[in-house]
Amino acid sequence: MEKLIITAALTGAEVTQDIQPNLPITAEEIAIEAEKAYEAGAAIVHVHAREEDGSPTQAKEAYQEIKEKIEARCPVIFQPSTGGATWHTAEERLQPVELSPEMATLSTGTCNFGEDVFMNTQEYMIKFAKKMKEKGVKPEIEVFEAGMIANAQYLVKKGLIDTPLHFDFVLGVPGAMPASARNLVYMAETIPAGSTWTVAGIGRHETPLAMMAIAMGGHVRVGFEDNIYYKKGELAKSNAQLVERIARMAAEAGREVATPDEARKILSIK
Ligand code: KMH
Ligand code: ZN
Known part of the structure; x- marks a missing residue:
């Protein structure tokens, strides 16, 4: 089986330090994390x-500082x-793509x-996809509902995104597709052949869906954006603590963890 790509979703836009005191906020804290x-x-x-002050921003300068510090x-x-x-408006949201990151x-x-x-109207999707293509950015297609897979295929048909596609199934957001084993299997079987996928299970669903992804040959996203607990009633000490658990589970399942360079190959990042 392909090596396992672990993504750490470090901050998100919604979590606050009131509920997770270890949440990184400044560029320096995010880079250390x-x-x-x-x-x-x-x-x-x-x-x-x-x-x-902790409020979310899409300012290009803020992302630039974080990018440089991480690099x-x-x-x-x-x-x-x-x-x-x-x-955030579509224009605000698009700003970090101007930095030509490897992915967005x-x-x-x-x-x-x-x-x-x-909100992700067809107009937004087309605009975002065009800009990513122009800037040479590999999209990670975030799908919160099954119909969003068909929309990604529409963008392929229009020539706005290139195959192989890489999906992130975000399951368990209140109001969107629930996190369940059946839904994860459905999503994995519905994406176009040759695509790669990762799963982000929200809250208590993070670990069980990660276990499934490890077994199914998918990839895993964990982190404070999706889940702030290590286990019921116990806040995670860091994003790294959540990543470590996935790496341990992968080792137990006989699946090696991919380095960034190996992930670049698996995801066809140029
Ligand atoms: N914060 C959510 C409204 C993404 O990062 O691309 C959207 C989100 C998806 O987190
Ligand atoms: Zn996000």
Whole structure:
């Protein structure tokens, strides 16, 4: 089986230090957290930038600072968010793509997101995909609902994204596709042949879905964006602690963990 790519989703846009005191906020804290996650086995870090007061920002300068600080520390793949927070405009969300990162997220559909709506109209998707292509950025296609796979295929048909595709199944967001074994199998069987996929199980679903992905030949995303607990009632000490658990489980299952360079090959990143 292919080596396992572990992504650490370090910050997200929604989690606060009130509920997770170990959440990295500043560029320096995010870079330190990225390095620790890399040392624990992460090949990719998925990043959301924050203002000093902790509020989410999509400012290009904020992402640039984080990118530079991470690159100075370790060779992990830097994957900024283009999802931002639900209230960011499409233009705001697209800013980090201007930095030509190796990867960035691309959500291919609108869904409920708790009490909010995460807006990804066809116009947004086309705009984001075009910009990523122009900047040579490999999209990680974020799918929160099954129909979003069909939207990604539409973008392929339009020539706006290239195969092989790489998907992230985000399962368990309140208001979107629930996290279950059956849904994960359905998603993995529905994406176009030759695609790669990772899974981000939200909250308590993080570890069980990761176990499934390890067994199925998929890849795994963990981190404070998706889950702040190590186990019920016990907050995680760091993103690295969550990554370490996945690396241990992979070792037990006989699946080696991919380095960033190995992940680049698996994902066809040029
Ligand atoms: N914060 C969510 C509304 C992404 O990073 O691309 C969207 C999100 C997806 O986190
Ligand atoms: Zn994100």
